[in-house]
Amino acid sequence: xxxxxxxxxxxxxxxxxxxxxxxxxxxxxxxxxxxxxxxxxxxxxxxxxxxxxxxxxxxxxxxxxxxxxxxxxxxxxxxxxxxxxxxxxxxxxxxxxxxxxxxxxxxxxxxxxxxxxxxxxxxxxxxxxxxxxxxxxxxxxxxxxxxxxxxxxxxxxxxxxxxxxxxxxxxxxxxxxxxxxxxxxxxxxxxxxxxxxxxxxxxxxxxxxxxxxxxxxxxxxxxxxxxxxxxxxxxxxxxxxxxxxxxxxxxxxxxxxxxxxxxxxxxxxxxxxxxxxxxxxxxxxxxxxxxxxxxxxxxxxxxxxxxxxxxxxxxxxxxxxxxxxxxxxxxxxxxxxxxxxxxxxxxxxxxxxxxxxxxxxxxxxxxxxxxxxxxxxxxxxxxxxxxxxxxxxxxxxxxxxxxxxxxxxxxxxxxxxxxxxxxxxxxxxxxxxxxxxxxxxxxxxxxxxxxxxxxxxxxxxxxxxxxxxxxxxxx
Numbered sequence: 103x104x105x106x107x108x109x110x111x112x113x114x115x116x117x118x119x120x121x122x123x124x125x126x127x128x129x130x131x132x133x134x135x136x137x138x139x140x141x142x143x144x145x146x147x148x149x150x151x152x153x154x155x156x157x158x159x160x161x162x163x164x165x166x167x168x169x170x171x172x173x174x175x176x177x178x179x180x181x182x183x184x185x186x187x188x189x190x191x192x193x194x195x196x197x198x199x200x201x202x203x204x205x206x207x208x209x210x211x212x213x214x215x216x217x218x219x220x221x222x223x224x225x226x227x228x229x230x231x232x233x234x235x236x237x238x239x240x241x242x243x244x245x246x247x248x249x250x251x252x253x254x255x256x257x258x259x260x261x262x263x264x265x266x267x268x269x270x271x272x273x274x275x276x277x278x279x280x281x282x283x284x285x286x287x288x289x290x291x292x293x294x295x296x297x298x299x300x301x302x303x304x305x306x307x308x309x310x311x312x313x314x315x316x317x318x319x320x321x322x323x324x325x326x327x328x329x330x331x332x333x334x335x336x337x338x339x340x341x342x343x344x345x346x347x348x349x350x351x352x353x354x355x356x357x358x359x360x361x362x363x364x365x366x367x368x369x370x371x372x373x374x375x376x377x378x379x380x381x382x383x384x385x386x387x388x389x390x391x392x393x394x395x396x397x398x399x400x401x402x403x404x405x406x407x408x409x410x411x412x413x414x415x416x417x418x419x420x421x422x423x424x425x426x427x428x429x430x431x432x433x434x435x436x437x438x439x440x441x442x443x444x445x446x447x448x449x450x451x452x453x454x455x456x457x458x459x460x461x462x463x464x465x466x467x468x469x470x471x472x473x474x475x476x477x478x479x480x481x482x483x484x485x486x487x488x489x490x491x492x493x494x495x496x497x498x499x500x501x502x503x504x505x506x507x508x509x510x511x512x513x514x515x516x517x518x519x520x521x522x523x524x525x526x527x528x529x530x531x532x533x534x535x536x537x538x539x540x541x542x543x544x545x546x547x548x549x550x551x552x553x554x555x556x557x558x559x560x561x562x563x564x565x566x567x568x569x570x571x572x573x574x575x576x577x
Contacts, residue, residue: 123244125149128198129237130191131265132162132179133469134440136231136460136495139447142253143440145265147242148198151175154191156229158184164249183207184230194220197535198236200227213466220531223538224436226469233465235437239542242267252441260445261298265437272427280306285422288400290429293478296400297360299429304356309396311355314348319364326369331376332384341386349382349393356396362422363403363414374418397422432473432480439469442477443484450485458488459495467498471505534569538576546576 127149135141146164148154152172159178167174185205191198198221202209210228211219219227223238242248252263262273279286280303288296297315304313321329328338332347349357359365365373376382377397381390399422408414432439448455460468464487473479487500498506537551544550548566552559566573 131235133235134233147248181230261302285424287423293476294429300358314352315358319361334386362399363401541576546573
């Protein structure tokens with residue numbers, strides 16, 4: 103097959119199916135351009151593609167093409183270290199194979215040079231100074247675009263961007279709800295960007311008031327009501343002047359209650375009254391003041407479990423949870439890592455951001471690391487590394503020790519599991535891949551996989567141990 107891909111697709115494209123139809127298909131991502139990380143990332147579906155060509159171009163482009171009657175995809179990146187026809191991806195027995203096209207600087211997979219490699223889910227490969235990410239099963243609706251360049255939208259609403267289709271659907275609903283006075287509850291681990299999303303929703307709401315943030319876990323129980331609702335002078339020891347409180351400060355704006363699960367029971371009851379009556383009475387006052395607030399709440403705790411145990415009022419939960427969305431941890435959205443790096447560099451490097459580069463070894467380490475503290479940890483790592491790198495590129499030595507200590511040759515999916523996959527023969531690798539496909543199909547159910555293979559459950563458990571599989575990760 104020719105190294106150069108052919109003509110642009112026209113009327114030969116298949117007609118779209120219903121918007122509700124969802125197909126799980128492989129994707130390739132232009133994850134990070136090391137020489138220009140602010141370019142962000144792109145996503146490309148491979149469900150109806152027979153071949154992908156990768157090479158250097160004057161600008162970053164993706165082109166759906168015809169190759170001898172079959173569909174193809176042509177990816178171009180303005181990477182001077184990349185050859186004009188650098189590598190290609192082709193299907194072989196239902197799997198995607200990466201092949202270097204005798205490029206000048208070669209192709210690297212998970213930190214190891216490779217002329218040819220059968221791609222596994224989560225593999226990170228390099229052409230020139232550009233990192234690509236391969237995912238073998240992403241659910242995409244038929245009305246969703248097959249090619250997405252998040253860099254073109256990065257100047258819009260930070261916090262409401264993602265290359266993960268499932269998460270993008272949640273964020274689209276948040277955009278729809280932003281202008282409405284609907285309470286939003288943001289769930290998820292600490293550091294996943296809940297405050298950034300709250301700011302984005304406030305901006306989109308166009309409410310004339312301020313965004314007022316409150317960390318409920320950082321205020322002593324004895325002071326939380328006076329901080330929220332205000333107080334009159336002399337209401338308690340230390341109240342030397344009248345205070346309007348944070349709720350009134352958010353009048354006609356947005357009140358963001360972070361870590362709302364830490365709100366004490368007495369304060370929960372008082373805050374419920376504020377939401378029901380739409381007025382607030384300062385501590386020590388006989389007068390109530392009307393308030394018009396849009397409420398966004400957040401917590402990293404299991405709030406439903408606290409409701410069931412009686413630690414959190416169910417009637418208050420009903421008021422704050424007009425719409426709930428759970429933000430995924432960074433380890434579960436590695437597809438977004440490249441564009442998050444770009445956005446965070448713009449924030450931490452300021453005017454120098456356009457000049458910041460990352461060398462390939464440093465970039466590999468960023469993609470191998472699991473980021474247990476999520477986006478907040480990534481931002482801190484980049485902030486430190488920008489300073490240490492000075493006028494040069496961010497290198498491995500500039501990154502924090504936990505990020506540096508990941509060993510070479512570990513793909514993104516192995517990093518998420520916390521271990522390196524075993525070295526297998528070709529036949530063993532094929533058997534492992536078949537098991538992985540079955541675990542995905544049966545959502546990690548060992549008994550269902552045993553029935554599908556006609557094997558005893560104990561044999562499946564032996565294979566799980568031999569191939570270092572984790573059935574829970576497929577649920």
